Amino acid sequence: MVKRACHVNGWSGRDVNQEHRVSTPLELFFDLTFAVSLAAVAEEMSHRLAEGEVFAALLSFGISMLAICWAWMSYSWFASAYDAEDLTFRLATMVHMLGVIVFALGLPWLFQSVAEGVRLDNDVMVLGYVSRCISGNALAKIISGIATSRS
Secondary structure, eight states: OOOOSSOBTTBOBOOTTOOSOOOOHHHHHHHHHHHHHHHHHHHHHHHHHHTTOHHHHHHHHHHHHHHHHHHHHHHHHHHHHBOOOSHHHHHHHHHHHHHHHHHHHTHHHHHHHHHHTSSOOOHHHHHHHHHHHHHHHHHHHHHHHHHHHHO
16 A cells, blocks of 8 residues: 655655655656766866866866755755656756756856856856756745645
């Protein structure tokens, strides 16, 4: 028997006793976008280290990894807390993945600006991060709206 916590309009908490749950193709693709962003960070860091810019490489790496790990953890926590496989969840996940790719596209400018010591050029990264946040906030509002309408 499968127990579901707080079943809300098709969205329910995952069964805590569920064993051997396999990842869906969307979850694997989601993780792949983060792997691509981590590869971009590694590439930029290796270029800076090869040029002898150790401080710039480490500072840029720290900024990038903080943002990437924060984004991955927050969305993975949310996705694992609810057992939602409807169209809304999938579209929000795709918007989130697009934000991660846009974020990764901005990494070269961040590393370059830190190396040059000028204003932190993270405009493209912020655009990706904001689009990522929009999808997460939309899902959170859906969940909280459904929960408050039921109580």
